[in-house]
Amino acid sequence: MHRYRQFKEQNASESNFHEMFRHKALAWAIAELRARMRWGQEDLAHEINRFANGNESRRVRRPDHKDISRWENAEYAPAEVYRRTLGKIAEKHKHHDLAKMFRAAPETWLVAALANIALFTTNKTGGKGQ
Numbered sequence: 001m002h003r004y005r006q007f008k009e010q011n012a013s014e015s016n017f018h019e020m021f022r023h024k025a026l027a028w029a030i031a032e033l034r035a036r037m038r039w040g041q042e043d044l045a046h047e048i049n050r051f052a053n054g055n056e057s058r059r060v061r062r063p064d065h066k067d068i069s070r071w072e073n074a075e076y077a078p079a080e081v082y083r084r085t086l087g088k089i090a091e092k093h094k095h096h097d098l099a100k101m102f103r104a105a106p107e108t109w110l111v112a113a114l115a116n117i118a119l120f121t122t123n124k125t126g127g128k129g130q
Contacts, residue, residue: 022106023074026083029101031072033090036098041065041072051085077106 034044042065049062063071063082071078078086087102 023077026077026101026106027072027074029098030068030078030086033086033095033098034068034072036095037093041068044068047089048082048085051088052081 030044034041037043039047045062045064045068052062063078067078070076077083083102087099090096090099090102
């Protein structure tokens with residue numbers, strides 16, 4: 001029984017570890033969108049509320065600057081309706097890399113973020129990747 005409990009605890013901590021990094025990847029994308037747009041957290045909240053389809057967002061509380069802060073600090077991820085809205089905003093402003101990430105399934109956020117970071121690093125260093 002001891003080995004089963006140990007196995008279960010190890011898998012739970014690995015699951016939490018992966019979940020944390022998925023949220024960090026999305027948090028990075030949200031902060032990156034704000035940085036590219038030169039928006040404050042209130043600006044992004046306003047834009048999300050403006051873009052959100054009234055039918056989809058009626059059941060979900062409208063985000064404010066505190067929610068944006070929580071998303072960027074990976075305290076929790078935005079609801080699916082707001083991830084789609086973030087994708088629309090990013091797409092409108094030609095940030096296709098971020099739009100893909102916002103539209104992606106949560107399981108792929110970490111992979112997408114790492115790919116974007118690698119691409120960003122390669123472009124900044126002239127193809128050297130370091």
